[in-house]
Amino acid sequence: MFSNISLYDVSVWVLPLIIAITFHEAAHAFAARQLGDNTAYDLGRVSFNPFKHIDPFGTVLLPGILLLSHAPFLFGYARPVPVNFRNLRNPRLGMVWVALAGPATNIGLALLAALAFHALPLAPAETAKWLADNLKNALIINVLLAVFNMLPIPPLDGGRVAVGLLPNVLAYPLSRLEPWGMLILIGVLIVLPLAGSQFGLNLDVISSLVRTSTGYVIRLLLVLTGNM
Template structure:
């Protein structure tokens, strides 16, 4: 399938906005709760260049797309947070982690609400705007749902570490250095291995797709597009 400039314009823009706002939200909330690390490093910014990770944001998704992997995902440069500098480290860590996915859901709501202005635009502009808004809705919901998986260093993993009793939180927190390898194994390698034996081991991505579909339908309903 040939990728056109039009395709790039309606996918790249909402992706950049989703990633940029997600990461900036982490840094902003951390700053408000007492940790200035991201603020001093210039990561509380809407400049996408400060957040894009060449491998995680560009190369990995491209490789997965070209290899027809069962699940497509990527990541930006994590915003540095010194949790010890937060005023209430255990509780504030949860709010910092939730800031990214919550911002993505807010962006998805704005995109869905903006469908109502399409009738005011000239036809060619309306089509381009609709495609951007549709992709923004999908990308932001996918990013929010994916990041809430309870595996560090994803946001859901950090929320789980903040909520679980210390006896369970500490072993989970220790997974953070190998968290991305675990994700790659669960979402990509395990389904590929299963397919060699005629087994469907793509359970996690199926759950993520179902959750994403449900949230998108809920957002469309709430914004009067149901």
């Protein structure tokens, strides 16, 4: 499965992935501090040092294996940023802004990557392809990370946004799913599609939705930056 993977492949995927996840988590920590909670700051998480945020398996190894093996889904995780929402000046609305900070930062990084394509003619010929592949992968990874994290399933960012915005009658039961959120994701992303394939059914609904949405956002960013 990995016989055609080279060091070049690793070099153009791992760096954009680490940057995307580091900035995502640092943005959560920074937003929490700005809105009144110093929990992450006191633990040194308001930082662009990747070692403060990455989980060796969940951040690098697992998504790297899935990407390089052309798996039909991408899954990974970083060390979660601890936030005490009760410390926020407006706990419910603050939770929404803290949650949105990560995906918004990824969209910003994707926009910068798309703009940087215009600077490639200035790069030395021997490094232009490597830079182009890094920028392309940065665009894909950041948009994918933003879209995936906006799924309305706690503890993903979209789940916390939904809990913050929905009326209590809907927000409370949704918030109670948070301890089971990762199991739910594994079920809908991995177990359900595998089970469906045994019966000739395509149950890969969530992955298809994420891929389609990611494609639309990437095309929009390319149009906005004059690359299409």
